[in-house]
Amino acid sequence: MDKSATRYNVQLYIYDLSRGMARSLSPIMLGKQLDGIWHTAIVAYGDEFFFGGEGISSCSPGGTMLGPPDTVVELGETEVSEEIFMDYLSSLGESTYRGDRYRLFEHNCNTFTNEVAQFLTGRSIPSYITDLPSEVLSTPFGQILRPILDSIHIAPPGGNVINGSRNV
Secondary structure, three states: OOOOOOOOOEEEEEOOOOOOOOOHHHHHHHHOOOOOOOEEEEEEOOEEEEOOOEEEEEEEEOOOOOOOEEEEEEEEEEOOOOOHHHHHHHHHHHHHHHHHHHHHOOOOOOHHHHHHHHHHHOOOOHHHHOOHHHHHHOOOOHHHHHHHHHOOOOOOOOEEOOOHHHHO
C-alpha cells in the first residue's frame, strides 16, 4: 500500500424509523423485543448515501427528513477515491440497486449499506441491523404483515437520486 494515499473516513448513520415505538410495541405485537426499525446510510466524501424505492440517493449528512441520525458508527477509513466510489455507485444503481429492485425484507437500505461498507472498508454493518427482517418474519404476526410490508418502499425525502433517468 502506498503510504501517501489519501484516506477517507467512512461512517454508518443509523436511524430508527419507528422513533422508539418498536421498543415498546414489539413485545406486544411480535412477542419479542426489537429496539428499532432501522434505516441506514453510508457517510463518506462529505455526503450521505442510501438506497430506497427511488434507487441510490445522496444528500448532505443528516439532510433527509429523518434529520440527524440516532447513532453514528465509525466504520473506519478507505483509500478508495471519490471518483472510483461514484463509478461503483453508478454501476450498482444501474443493476443491483435500481429503485424497482427495492424489497423491504430482502433488498433494502441495510443490504445496500452493508455491501458499500464492505467495498469501502472491508467491514460489515452490525448484525442487529441486517438480522432484523428475519427476526420480524420469524414471528406469526410478521408473517401476517408480510404482504402489506412487502408493498412498502421507503425512500426518505431530501436526497438526490444518483442513478436512473434522474441523474443529478
